[in-house]
Amino acid sequence: MNKTELLIWLRAEHQHWEEFLDHIGPERMEVPGVNGDWSMKDMVAHLTCYQPWVTARIQAAAHGAPEPLPPWPAELQTDDEVNAWIYESNRGRSVSEVLDNARQMFHQFFAVIENLPEDVRIEEVQHKGRMFYLVWLGEQRFQVGEIFDHFRDDHESDIRAWLAGLESQ
Numbered sequence: 001m002n003k004t005e006l007l008i009w010l011r012a013e014h015q016h017w018e019e020f021l022d023h024i025g026p027e028r029m030e031v032p033g034v035n036g037d038w039s040m041k042d043m044v045a046h047l048t049c050y051q052p053w054v055t056a057r058i059q060a061a062a063h064g065a066p067e068p069l070p071p072w073p074a075e076l077q078t079d080d081e082v083n084a085w086i087y088e089s090n091r092g093r094s095v096s097e098v099l100d101n102a103r104q105m106f107h108q109f110f111a112v113i114e115n116l117p118e119d120v121r122i123e124e125v126q127h128k129g130r131m132f133y134l135v136w137l138g139e140q141r142f143q144v145g146e147i148f149d150h151f152r153d154d155h156e157s158d159i160r161a162w163l164a165g166l167e168s169q
Contacts, residue, residue, distance in 0.1 A: 001122045006133060006144065007113055013148045014106050018053060021099070025161060029095040034162045035155065038087065041098050045084060045090035048102040051147050056111045058144075061137035062116055113144065 001009075021044070029041045038046070049071065056068045072085045090098060122158035129132075132149065134141045143149065 001124055001133065002135070003113070003116060003118055003120055003122065006122055007110065008134070009048065010110065010145065014110075017148065017151070020126075026095055028163075028166060029142065031166065033165075036081075036160055040162075041093075041095050042087055042091065042158065044102055045093070045098050046086050047151055048098075048105050048149060049086045049090070050150075051105050051109060054142065054146060055099070055105070055112050057140075058116075058135065058137065058142050059112050061140045063143070064138075068160060108165075109150075 023039075024040055029044075030039045034040050034043050054069050059065075060067055064156075070082075072082050074090065076082050076085055092141075093101075103159050116135070123131045123134040123136060123141070125134060130149075133144055135144050
């Protein structure tokens, strides 16, 4: 796979994501129950919170700069602590703010990938019947579709079950 093919794949994944959000619709974004008390707005904030850090790490590696710190406080060590911080940091934001932030985040991510060298090393790894794409910058590797993989592996089935419940009412 080359960089152009990777960008095509990433944009297609992003298009599926946007279509899924459109299907949910803004009127259901704040309905709780997606994951405990979390709404779909909370899930979008959760899923997209890590990506700016991934983007910054890729950009730093491409320029030989030090790895940036994560956006959450350093004393937070577990996934549960980080997820609670993400939730608290975003729960007061409007749906449009969260969605606009997500779209801006994707735009920035795609720009960083576009600016990588044409001959960037991209490794295709098959695992459990799915293809994963790793971008290598020096000795560092980055799973560039991680946001989509995390959504599919950890949250999509719960979100679809929540959505089916809403649609059956």
